[in-house]
Amino acid sequence: MEVLRDLLRYDRRFLIGFIITVLVLLVFPLSLLSPYEPTARRVVPTNLPPSWEYPLGTNALGQDIAWNLIFAVRNTLIIGLLSALLSRMIATFNGLISGYIGGVTDRVLSTITDSLIVLPRLPILVFLSFVMRGQLSIWGIALILAFLDWAWPSKRYRSQVLSLREREFTETALFSGMSTFSVVTREHLPFLVPYIMADVISGFIWAMGMEITLSVLGLTSLSIPTIGTMIYWANYYQAILRGIWWWIGPPVVVAIATVIAFYLLSVSLSEFLDPRTRLQRIKVRPEMG
Amino acid sequence: MPEQASLLSVKELSRVFILRSGLTRTRIAAVNRVSFELAAGRPEIFSIVGESGSGKSTLARMLLGLLEPSEGKIIYKGRDVTAIRRRRDRLAFMKEVQPVFQNPFDTFNPLKKVETYLYETVYNFGMTDNVREADRIIDDALRAAGLSLVEVKGRYPNELSGGQLQRAAVARALITQPSLIIADEPVSMMDASLRMSVVNLFKELKERLGVTVIYITHDLATAYYVSDRIVVMLRGNVVEQGPVEKVLAAPLHPYTRLLKESVPKPDPKDKWEGEVKLATSEGVEYARAGCKFAGRCPYVQDACIREAPPDVEFDGRIVKCHRVEEIASGTAQPAQNGSAPPEALRSPKAGSQAG
Amino acid sequence: MHLLKRYIIPRLIQWLVVIFVGVTVAFIVPRLSPLDPVQNTLNRMAVYGLMYPEAVESLRATLEELYGLKGTVFEQYIAFWKRLLTGDFGPSLSVFPTPVIQLILQALPWTIGLLVTSTITAWILGIVIGTLAGVYSESRFSKVLETLVMCISPIPYYIMALTLVLLFAYLIPIFPLAGGAAIGLRPSFSWTFISSVLKHGFLPAFSLVIISMGWYFLSQKALTSTLVASDFVTYARIAAVPRRTILYRYLIRNSLLPQATDLALGLGSVFGGALITEVVFSYPGIGQVLNTAIFQGDFNLMMGIIILSVVGIATGALIIDLLYPLLDPRVRYH
Amino acid sequence: LPVDIPRSELLIVDQVFRYSVAENFNVWLPVGPPTPTRQSLITDTLWYIDQQTGEWINALAKSEPIYNDDYTRMVVELREGIYWSDGEPFTADDVVFTVQTLLANSGMRWSAQLNLFVSEVYKEDDYTVVFELKQPNSRFHTFFTARYDAVYIMPEHVWSNVANPMQFRFWPPVSLGQYVVRDADPAGYWELFELREDWERTSVGQVVGKPGPKYVLTIFYGPNERKVIAMAQHELDLLIDLDIEAFQALINRSETARSWYPDFPFAWPDELDVRFIGFNLDRGDFYADRDVRWALALALDMVELQTEYIGGVARVTPIPEPGTPLLSQYYHRPLESWLKEFTIMVDGEPFKPYDETVPQRIAQWARAQGYTVPDDLEALKAMFGIGWWKHAPDVAEKILLSKGFRRNAQGRWLTPDGQPWRFNIIAPPDEVDTFRLALGAADQWTAFGIEVDVEALERDPFYARNNLGDFVATSAWGAAGGGLANAVVDKWQFMQHLHSDYYRPTGTPSAAENNLRIRSDELDRLIEELGAISPDDPRALELGQEFMKLWVENMWSIPLVSFKKFITFDEYYWTNFPTSENPYGQPLYWFIGSKFVLPHLQPTGR
Amino acid sequence: MSLVRAESLKAYYITKAYGVERVVKAVDNVTLEVRENEILGIAGESGCGKSTLMKTLLGIVQPPLTVVGGRVVYTVDGKDVDVTAASPQELEGVRWRHVSYVPQGSMNVLNPVRRIKHTFRDFVAHRVQRMSQAELVKWAAEHLKSLGLPPEVLNAYPHQLSGGMKQRVTIALATLLKPKVIFADEPTTALDVIVQRGVIQLLSRIQREEKNSLVLVTHDMGVHAHLTHRIVIMYAGKVIEEGSTAKIFSAPQHPYTQYLIGSLPVIGDKEYRVSAPGNPPRLDRPLTGCRFVDRCPKAMPQCRQAAPALVETGKDHKVACFLVSPEEEKESA
Ligand SMILES: Nc1ncnc2c1ncn2[C@@H]1O[C@H](COP(=O)(O)OP(=O)(O)OP(=O)(O)O)[C@@H](O)[C@H]1O
Ligand SMILES: Nc1ncnc2c1ncn2[C@@H]1O[C@H](COP(=O)(O)OP(=O)(O)OP(=O)(O)O)[C@@H](O)[C@H]1O
Numbered sequence A: 001m002e003v004l005r006d007l008l009r010y011d012r013r014f015l016i017g018f019i020i021t022v023l024v025l026l027v028f029p030l031s032l033l034s035p036y037e038p039t040a041r042r043v044v045p046t047n048l049p050p051s052w053e054y055p056l057g058t059n060a061l062g063q064d065i066a067w068n069l070i071f072a073v074r075n076t077l078i079i080g081l082l083s084a085l086l087s088r089m090i091a092t093f094n095g096l097i098s099g100y101i102g103g104v105t106d107r108v109l110s111t112i113t114d115s116l117i118v119l120p121r122l123p124i125l126v127f128l129s130f131v132m133r134g135q136l137s138i139w140g141i142a143l144i145l146a147f148l149d150w151a152w153p154s155k156r157y158r159s160q161v162l163s164l165r166e167r168e169f170t171e172t173a174l175f176s177g178m179s180t181f182s183v184v185t186r187e188h189l190p191f192l193v194p195y196i197m198a199d200v201i202s203g204f205i206w207a208m209g210m211e212i213t214l215s216v217l218g219l220t221s222l223s224i225p226t227i228g229t230m231i232y233w234a235n236y237y238q239a240i241l242r243g244i245w246w247w248i249g250p251p252v253v254v255a256i257a258t259v260i261a262f263y264l265l266s267v268s269l270s271e272f273l274d275p276r277t278r279l280q281r282i283k284v285r286p287e288m289g
Numbered sequence B: 001m002p003e004q005a006s007l008l009s010v011k012e013l014s015r016v017f018i019l020r021s022g023l024t025r026t027r028i029a030a031v032n033r034v035s036f037e038l039a040a041g042r043p044e045i046f047s048i049v050g051e052s053g054s055g056k057s058t059l060a061r062m063l064l065g066l067l068e069p070s071e072g073k074i075i076y077k078g079r080d081v082t083a084i085r086r087r088r089d090r091l092a093f094m095k096e097v098q099p100v101f102q103n104p105f106d107t108f109n110p111l112k113k114v115e116t117y118l119y120e121t122v123y124n125f126g127m128t129d130n131v132r133e134a135d136r137i138i139d140d141a142l143r144a145a146g147l148s149l150v151e152v153k154g155r156y157p158n159e160l161s162g163g164q165l166q167r168a169a170v171a172r173a174l175i176t177q178p179s180l181i182i183a184d185e186p187v188s189m190m191d192a193s194l195r196m197s198v199v200n201l202f203k204e205l206k207e208r209l210g211v212t213v214i215y216i217t218h219d220l221a222t223a224y225y226v227s228d229r230i231v232v233m234l235r236g237n238v239v240e241q242g243p244v245e246k247v248l249a250a251p252l253h254p255y256t257r258l259l260k261e262s263v264p265k266p267d268p269k270d271k272w273e274g275e276v277k278l279a280t281s282e283g284v285e286y287a288r289a290g291c292k293f294a295g296r297c298p299y300v301q302d303a304c305i306r307e308a309p310p311d312v313e314f315d316g317r318i319v320k321c322h323r324v325e326e327i328a329s330g331t332a333q334p335a336q337n338g339s340a341p342p343e344a345l346r347s348p349k350a351g352s353q354a355g
Numbered sequence C: 001m002h003l004l005k006r007y008i009i010p011r012l013i014q015w016l017v018v019i020f021v022g023v024t025v026a027f028i029v030p031r032l033s034p035l036d037p038v039q040n041t042l043n044r045m046a047v048y049g050l051m052y053p054e055a056v057e058s059l060r061a062t063l064e065e066l067y068g069l070k071g072t073v074f075e076q077y078i079a080f081w082k083r084l085l086t087g088d089f090g091p092s093l094s095v096f097p098t099p100v101i102q103l104i105l106q107a108l109p110w111t112i113g114l115l116v117t118s119t120i121t122a123w124i125l126g127i128v129i130g131t132l133a134g135v136y137s138e139s140r141f142s143k144v145l146e147t148l149v150m151c152i153s154p155i156p157y158y159i160m161a162l163t164l165v166l167l168f169a170y171l172i173p174i175f176p177l178a179g180g181a182a183i184g185l186r187p188s189f190s191w192t193f194i195s196s197v198l199k200h201g202f203l204p205a206f207s208l209v210i211i212s213m214g215w216y217f218l219s220q221k222a223l224t225s226t227l228v229a230s231d232f233v234t235y236a237r238i239a240a241v242p243r244r245t246i247l248y249r250y251l252i253r254n255s256l257l258p259q260a261t262d263l264a265l266g267l268g269s270v271f272g273g274a275l276i277t278e279v280v281f282s283y284p285g286i287g288q289v290l291n292t293a294i295f296q297g298d299f300n301l302m303m304g305i306i307i308l309s310v311v312g313i314a315t316g317a318l319i320i321d322l323l324y325p326l327l328d329p330r331v332r333y334h
Numbered sequence D: 001l002p003v004d005i006p007r008s009e010l011l012i013v014d015q016v017f018r019y020s021v022a023e024n025f026n027v028w029l030p031v032g033p034p035t036p037t038r039q040s041l042i043t044d045t046l047w048y049i050d051q052q053t054g055e056w057i058n059a060l061a062k063s064e065p066i067y068n069d070d071y072t073r074m075v076v077e078l079r080e081g082i083y084w085s086d087g088e089p090f091t092a093d094d095v096v097f098t099v100q101t102l103l104a105n106s107g108m109r110w111s112a113q114l115n116l117f118v119s120e121v122y123k124e125d126d127y128t129v130v131f132e133l134k135q136p137n138s139r140f141h142t143f144f145t146a147r148y149d150a151v152y153i154m155p156e157h158v159w160s161n162v163a164n165p166m167q168f169r170f171w172p173p174v175s176l177g178q179y180v181v182r183d184a185d186p187a188g189y190w191e192l193f194e195l196r197e198d199w200e201r202t203s204v205g206q207v208v209g210k211p212g213p214k215y216v217l218t219i220f221y222g223p224n225e226r227k228v229i230a231m232a233q234h235e236l237d238l239l240i241d242l243d244i245e246a247f248q249a250l251i252n253r254s255e256t257a258r259s260w261y262p263d264f265p266f267a268w269p270d271e272l273d274v275r276f277i278g279f280n281l282d283r284g285d286f287y288a289d290r291d292v293r294w295a296l297a298l299a300l301d302m303v304e305l306q307t308e309y310i311g312g313v314a315r316v317t318p319i320p321e322p323g324t325p326l327l328s329q330y331y332h333r334p335l336e337s338w339l340k341e342f343t344i345m346v347d348g349e350p351f352k353p354y355d356e357t358v359p360q361r362i363a364q365w366a367r368a369q370g371y372t373v374p375d376d377l378e379a380l381k382a383m384f385g386i387g388w389w390k391h392a393p394d395v396a397e398k399i400l401l402s403k404g405f406r407r408n409a410q411g412r413w414l415t416p417d418g419q420p421w422r423f424n425i426i427a428p429p430d431e432v433d434t435f436r437l438a439l440g441a442a443d444q445w446t447a448f449g450i451e452v453d454v455e456a457l458e459r460d461p462f463y464a465r466n467n468l469g470d471f472v473a474t475s476a477w478g479a480a481g482g483g484l485a486n487a488v489v490d491k492w493q494f495m496q497h498l499h500s501d502y503y504r505p506t507g508t509p510s511a512a513e514n515n516l517r518i519r520s521d522e523l524d525r526l527i528e529e530l531g532a533i534s535p536d537d538p539r540a541l542e543l544g545q546e547f548m549k550l551w552v553e554n555m556w557s558i559p560l561v562s563f564k565k566f567i568t569f570d571e572y573y574w575t576n577f578p579t580s581e582n583p584y585g586q587p588l589y590w591f592i593g594s595k596f597v598l599p600h601l602q603p604t605g606r
Numbered sequence E: 001m002s003l004v005r006a007e008s009l010k011a012y013y014i015t016k017a018y019g020v021e022r023v024v025k026a027v028d029n030v031t032l033e034v035r036e037n038e039i040l041g042i043a044g045e046s047g048c049g050k051s052t053l054m055k056t057l058l059g060i061v062q063p064p065l066t067v068v069g070g071r072v073v074y075t076v077d078g079k080d081v082d083v084t085a086a087s088p089q090e091l092e093g094v095r096w097r098h099v100s101y102v103p104q105g106s107m108n109v110l111n112p113v114r115r116i117k118h119t120f121r122d123f124v125a126h127r128v129q130r131m132s133q134a135e136l137v138k139w140a141a142e143h144l145k146s147l148g149l150p151p152e153v154l155n156a157y158p159h160q161l162s163g164g165m166k167q168r169v170t171i172a173l174a175t176l177l178k179p180k181v182i183f184a185d186e187p188t189t190a191l192d193v194i195v196q197r198g199v200i201q202l203l204s205r206i207q208r209e210e211k212n213s214l215v216l217v218t219h220d221m222g223v224h225a226h227l228t229h230r231i232v233i234m235y236a237g238k239v240i241e242e243g244s245t246a247k248i249f250s251a252p253q254h255p256y257t258q259y260l261i262g263s264l265p266v267i268g269d270k271e272y273r274v275s276a277p278g279n280p281p282r283l284d285r286p287l288t289g290c291r292f293v294d295r296c297p298k299a300m301p302q303c304r305q306a307a308p309a310l311v312e313t314g315k316d317h318k319v320a321c322f323l324v325s326p327e328e329e330k331e332s333a
């Protein structure tokens, strides 16, 4: 809490990011209040511009864009966060094991990781969703995205661990009788936390971009509202040509705002969590000759 | 000495590294057929000294089981350390042999409280399961190292001074009541006054708790001050080994002599005379077939460059030198005008040999 | 000799393994598709004309043969490797029997032109601006710049591309809507052709530059900040070494190596095309071909492109790894 | 746009898609290269039927096919005075060579089908070709009779030297149409055609007697919004189709752009397919029950579907046959009285489901939108179709209750085994009306208490799922249950696929277009009888009408509306496109038959 | 004559992170001078502010380090330059010509991707007029030779040199333009004894030959004994004793200095040595009184109230301790 207060008070980036994030996160409680089912169509008159009754107007499918947006953001957040968390979990696990245990294990895991890295992700992603479309719930998308997005972070974590392994405290831990598992999770993981934090955000941003890409190509379940499917439908009904800005505008703006907010949060958080600055905050490190 | 009486016996221990740099490749025997024995039941401080890159840390890491030897054996209380595989055996070994590292600031994870490691050690080695009891054990260990639990409790590494940290490190090592502590340059990062306090601590450990300490350093003055026996290493080889009073007070090997002379004496009236000749790159010396010191030795002869010198027992110590007797008797003549041996100042590029 | 044995050969083996795995995945993934290319063809033919059911059956057999889809998956896999090793990617299924390689080669110049240019531009811009921002990290300009990059680069690419199209092709129509060059122009070295290509390529390239520059910028800035704080730069500053020297010879030169890896990977992935870019900007290139391949269930074409980009990226990484010791005097590898 | 060609001589048409292989004109390959527009400009076949007028055109053939009595032999007399663009005369040798080449190369288009029937083909003289058939076929000429396309004739003098016809690129092509290729984009975005100087020596020259635009440029601009912009900027004269939103955006921007009608309902309504929602009848569940399908049909509100979902622009049809002026003359209008009297039994009570007020109600809606529509009922029927089924959810409810369905506390339907009733409709989003009708049906059924969702699929997976029967409901098009729409009275072409010989169970690809897995002895009988007679036999019409009735009774699929297209043109540079005011031919410029329409275009002089 | 003077210098690290402001008084009211042709040693425990003092003397003051009081004056060609107030251009003008610097941990001060000769060029080319590259290299080679270093190193990359060699190259780099004052911060700390000896010898030779002044910071009293003429002892940001090397070693007056000298081990002497107990005070806490008071065996109540001033206790000798008044000093002398 104190941390939060400090960050809010002293880091403007964090403040901005925080406010937007809170607003964005409001969609979760708000979505419970919706008078409509998320997938319902024809519940309001079509194609109305914003008004008091429909603050963001309505779309050609007969949906209230404001509520639709709330569901869309919620679902996109779920996809993005789930995929980012999942992939970083795999990455962390793989990176830590690979980096710490080394040897044959490392070689095998690294080869797998490297092979995944050279695979062109987008084509495969597009292809997979093309194949599995229809069955692709938001969880499904999150899973596929997660599967395709753990290799790079894993490689980064691995190299981090490699250098941490050389640090003396690793050996202190070892000689304190800690098991491999404890060394990895309790000694090394805390150092990775800021990286992972920042990485989860970039994973989120990637996943969100991919969700939008896939949806815009029409490769997801189109009746589930997400930022991507909103744009899809707006495009489908020629919102741009017809100047229906209240349909195409909100998802675009919210997408940009969310991404920036998360990014700001990650930058200031990882700066805050960075061991160097963290130490600085506690006490100046005495140097020795 | 019968096998049982030996605490640690190192036999013909070697470790080879292969270094590649650019297009070249160098083979380095960072530890080359090193042998020594520490007796059980007779605690001592055993120093290993040598200039930078002489293989001290490599040796220490092998002794601790952190690095696989290329050849040779390490027998601790009758067990081959290199053959330990199972975690239970490793724990048993670690209970007996504990390290103290060079950089007190890096010995503990800066993100965790120092006491964590103390408790970990207590619990993992089954010293006790009881919290109170653990506190007591830790406090005892800390007191033995000149600290106390209250001073340490709740503190992060950066809240303690270097000296305190190094003491905490020693205390942690003491928790398991080890028979052997291996300290790799435990004071090199410290200023003079801290140095003495840590070194004094080792002395106390030996005397009060009967712990044998392997003290690795390049500070000859403290080595002399604390240790009983000493080993002098040069490019992976032990060149002189014996009781510290003999080896350092009256060194026989020219390298030991050089080392000793190079220690600046804290006395403005006693300054160096003559200029020292410095080593060329490590690689050249490691690569030389003969005596690794040949490039710098004032008594160098052709044989020194060609052949590795034998271990000669002399005056209660073992010296690795072709001309030890002559030198001891003072009859050895320095090489002509003390000039540079062939490869003394080669261009740095030639420093490592194309492999 | 040892270098060869100890370094180059293992690295080459790793390269081969990675490619092997990648290619195998490329073989498997399309086969996960419920789409049967033969049936696809039949379906599509049925849309256009009368098909007697008996005729369908005989055609199905013929097509299976022609498409190389006879036999078990394993047999197909073996046959696939045999063909691949002779450099044959097989015929495209959607525009049978045009060889896949021909489709790829036809699109490749556009893609390479677009992606190589934009990758390199983004790289150089990112490095230069990133370095300046890293050096003058306290200056207002640098802060504004950083905020700008920070806010632009994470924007989902599709949205960015869409916005550009909206702005510069619809609202302010200064750039053409589609294609790689104006109609009626054939590739030549004339100014008309080149300027047309530039005009058509500008927006897609611009969008790519903006997006990828962000990454280079941020990483370069981070590298530079580390370097600026490093001992040798501090020392040079204390010694009042001229700023330009510090900038070029100390900061940029030292950060170039890690950045070169990124560049190599970036260039290696050129062969995969830029799917979204090419779709959004209607640009003729590999991405466009891939798009068609995916939506028409053209296995062979998909595999061809995926394999090409796997090889591209793996080779990019290989080359940079092999060159690294030559580029960086320090590198020691164990 | 090409700099060196005056715009007044250039017709720019939408290329439909980008050609992935440029410079390949081997149009005899199984699925490619893609042919739109090319085929009408540079290829030719024997006969055409204009689907707008139903007119039979002898193109390369001089006269209609001549069959022997048992339909095992067809003789074709060819037109003289037709030349290839390289100056070679077109003769019987070309036709014989084409057929023989196709017969010999089993992977080529039409090969499999020709092999099914042709035992021998030879020329009697330079302008007479004889086909000997393996089995009687009174409709063998349909292979050479174009609606979209038909067997293209190859130049023997070029192809006889070709070693492997499957690999041959035929570039630059030698043309049999009135145009030649002048230039083509290697990237596949555009192709430029030029009128032959000797255009009179082609079938078009001889039949129509007028040249078309001097140059035709086909170009692909990308998605619809780009085409709209291009047309608004007068950089596109003719485009294939738009969704209603894009179309409206276009006419808001351009004074000169229009489609078939000058005003509402704008679009060309005479395409030959029907949009329908079909169920897989072979899943062993209640969808196989005719009454359930009837209940579903009655739960739909056609007026709302036609207006709110597709903008009022299409003709409704209760039978599986598009209500084009030509076809409704034979089917819709004559069946009207039958439809009115048609009765189904609901829980033992008779119920007349037909609702003839549908066109009026659509017109009402249109007026409310501010469109002007005729008051005359006949004109409305021509515009919006004759009528459809009543929106009778109460009746539907009764049917379902009688079948063991129940509503739960929330009013949602439970199937007879007590499960919530839910299903998906598969539909491809790029087939705009199909997709929107699916959305509409899903919305209406959901409102009725069934959980229905639409599963959007790309074309290929959509085809594949249909083909395998991997669906509960599909929103598709075609001749109601598959088969091929045609512009003739004879319905054999689309009925024959439904013969139970071609039935395949769910999970195996359907052998013909019987994706709905219909099986009916009565249907078999109709098909067999029709197949045995000449298409010109008056009995053919009777059988066709019987087929329609049978369909309605069984409600094998729910036909919704006729296929319409926003074929849109810009009259800024060119006029006299076929329109509702002047429906002289089909506006389908990418069909091979459009070659007979293009010569009618006139420059505006701009 | 003094070349460099520090007058009541106060240099604090002022940091502000997330609302926590901290002031580390690393150099607190330090006055000293560097005279012509002398080697001045600065000694003291780790973290007592030696490096900070050095940086301030050199005018390398960058946030968070701030000079909050006092000034540093160079005497360049007879004129005084106030370093604390000088513009960057002025500072650039005096660096390397008047003062130069051998930094702590010379291991990393050479650009790793440039050959040594290029580094030489980077450092001096802009300070000398009209000199071709070849001439420059020749000049550098001669300079190296005069320092007993092989000129071949000019073609090497830093990583190809050993630590000692790098340190000596850095020294060569700092002395090429024959500055009047050389500041060297822990030039030997990371080196082993043999290499350290080489470096020390090199420094003393340069000083002997050039007759310039050298300021040497190290906590290794042995090095001080061998090299310096005068020593300044720092403790917790303050100078507590200052005097000739001989005097400091033979008769240290401040209790801390006494501990320092007394605890030095010597080969051949195994007698027990005590070092100062306890830890130095934290510099980011308010400090009153003598900073050594907590560790001082002879602490008196007054030591806690006020900090003793640095007072002259004899010729060229100053001490800051209440125990040692100048009068007493005189009496005992
Ligand atoms: N992991 C390794 N891989 C390759 N070479 C190594 C490795 N570890 C040490 N060496 C080399 O082995 C030699 C001996 O190194 P070691 O660290 O044991 O020396 P040291 O005596 O501890 O030196 P210092 O006093 O600098 O700590 C050096 O040349 C070093 O470069
Ligand atoms: N950037 C900084 N921010 C805050 N405090 C600092 C900073 N740098 C140094 N300090 C603090 O200033 C005090 C003096 O540091 P300085 O480096 O001058 O000591 P030193 O005597 O050179 O020590 P050493 O012998 O370890 O080099 C120390 O307490 C240190 O922790």
Ligand SMILES: [Mg+2]
Pocket: B056, B057, B058, B184, B185
């Ligand atoms: Mg070591």
Ligand SMILES: [Mg+2]
Pocket: E050, E051, E052, E104, E186
């Ligand atoms: Mg310092």
